[in-house]
Structure formats: structure tokens, C-alpha cells
Amino acid sequence: MSIQLRSLPREEIATYLAANGLKIQIGLFTLSLRSSIPAIVEHLHNLYGDFKLINDPDVFIDWYVKIDSPSVLRRFIRPQIQFSFDGYQPFEALPKDQACAMLEWGLNWCIANNSNQFLVIHSAVIEKNGIAIILPGTPGSGKSTLCAALVLRGWRLLSDEMALVNVEEGLLYPVSRPISLKNQSIDIIKDFSPDANFGMSTKDTAKGTVAHMQPPDSSVMNVNIPVFPAKVVFPSYIKGSATKLVPLDKGKAFMKVAENCFNYNVLGRVGFNVLTKMIDHCDSYCFEYQYLEEAIHTFEQLNND
């Protein structure tokens, strides 16, 4: 029987991380994580408490990840950290105080680059009453802010960063993880829901200030339940804009989703066929908003249509 990470005290998490790795189930994926960085222990303890640990030594591990100083020197002089995936470093080293952000970005990279059993769309995904809505968007579109607000009002989080559409069935598979918020979105969501649990804020990253919000426990518990996509909504946070939901024709929706995919071209005809099926079955919209309460009201109506 698997146990949740919350059952481990910080010291034990640190021991696993420093030894053979802490093995965590993240949706369909299995992660073995090693690190000696205290902030990573705190990050996991604070935001990954509901995630299941893998006890079975025979379980296949998808990602062997290490996040640590690149050299002994860099532990002490202008300390840095490096993300490694199976011994490969896909990114430049970053200042040590960005370790938690780097872990989350690195896990995004693991999914985006190693999941060709899915069409991977850069988007948030939420679900309520069996209606799953894909929110594709580039950074700054307001998708994560909107996603955070919706899950704080009872929507299930499938992902704040990537929609995983299985190429065979067309089902969306959840990969619920902490929601990444940037800059003013952090305070917006803290004001919106003072009970929301955040990890530490990291300043001066390439994306500005970054903080991660704990995913709802129910979303993490239900991470094994896939769902068919029902709607595609392209959000745009526009200051001064009235809340506006405008239907989008299928041709344009197809092109916009294709532009937001990580591996559409890699999948070739399979990608085309999956996306065709998805767009055929989904209603698509462009959505402009400024105020979260109005945005949530619109989504509740959309959910009841």
C-alpha cells in the first residue's frame, strides 16, 4: 500500500533525497528525485503532501532527476544549482535560491520532452461534472491565474501547464502538480483566496517573481481518472476588458491549438489525427477577462450549457 508524502517528517524526506532518491507518483509518471538542497525538502513537504510515494522497488521509474550544486565550489561561492535528468543537464545552472522554481520547470521539461504517447498542449486543464476545459495559452495570457482561481472554487485541476491528450483514445490524463504563478498573479490569488497554500516566492528569475500554489488534495487523489475534453477556451487577461466569451470557428481553433503544442510536429500524422478528433468534439472560444469573479461565473455557465 502506498503512503502519502505528508506522512514523512522533513528529516526523512531529506534522507531519501540525499540517498537513493525520493520516489513520487505524479499522475501516470514516476519520479525519483535526489537533492541535498534544504529548500527542496521544504517545497516537497509544503506542496506535495498529498502525492503518493512509491515503495515497490520494482516499479519502473520514468524520470531520474537530481537537483544540486553543479560543483563543490558552487556550494559556497555564488551558490548555484543544476537540474539533471538521467544525468543530462538540459538547462544552464541557476542561483541556488531558484532551486524550487527550477525543479518545477525541470519537471515541465520532463513531461514536454518525454511524453509522445500524448499530444502535449501548452495549457491549463480543469474539469467539473465531467466537463473538461482546455485553456491553451502562452506565458502572460492569464491561464494559470484563471486556472488557480477555478480550482480554488471547486474545479478539478488536471494541470496548470500541460494538457496530455492520449493519442489512442483522445482522453485527457491529469498531471496535477503545484500551480505556478508569476509576479502580480501571486498577490491576486492570495487576495482571492487567503487560505490558498503557497510555497516560497522566488524573486529575480527569468520570469520575474515566481511562487507555487498547492494543488487541491481532491485533484491529486483523482489523478488516475482521465476525462474527454469538452471545450477549448483561449484565455486573455486584458486590463480594462469586459468579460467576454466569443465562439471560435473550428479551423482557427485547430491552428491555435497546434501552435500551442509541444510535440504536434513530432507526432506527424498521429498529431494531426488526434487534434482533428479533439477539435471536432469540442466547442472552442476566445475569452477575455479582467475580474476573476466574473470569469468564474462565465465558466460556471459554460459548464452548465
Place this chain on the structure above:
Amino acid sequence: MYRIFLDGELLFNSYVGQGIIYHVESANTHLIDAFAFDILSIIDKEPGIECGDLMSKLENRSVNEKDDSKDYLLSVLMALQKIDLLKLKE
């Protein structure tokens, strides 16, 4: 007289008033209008079709005024050739 061929394998999906074309070799995706989509669909079924025959096959479709002119058809063919979806051979 031109004979018209697709420039590689294309995958088709039509929507109201427009269509999506996927060019397998280049992995490029194109959103095109229904007229251009119909042209490619006909060429897909009849590779090497001559321009005049293509014109007559398009006569029965719902077209706006400029659609049924030969000049307009040629301009669409040229545009499709430019994005490597078809090739014209004399």
C-alpha cells in the same frame, strides 16, 4: 496545358467554409478556405487533372462571383503551389 498534382501526401479535414490541410513530408499545417480545399480534394482524387477539367468540376459548387473566373482559379493554384501543396506540370 497544365496537369496538376499534389506535392506530396496531404491529410484533409473540412469545416464549414474552411479546411485544414496537413502536409505529411514537411509537417506543415495550413488553414485554407473552402474553395482551395475543394481544389485540393479534387486533385487528391484525380492526380494529374487538367486545369480545364478542374474548372468544370468546380462549376457546380457554390461560388462567389470571382470564384468562377479562370484567372481566380489560377491565382489560387499558384498560391497553393507557393506553399508546396501542389505542383503544376506542362
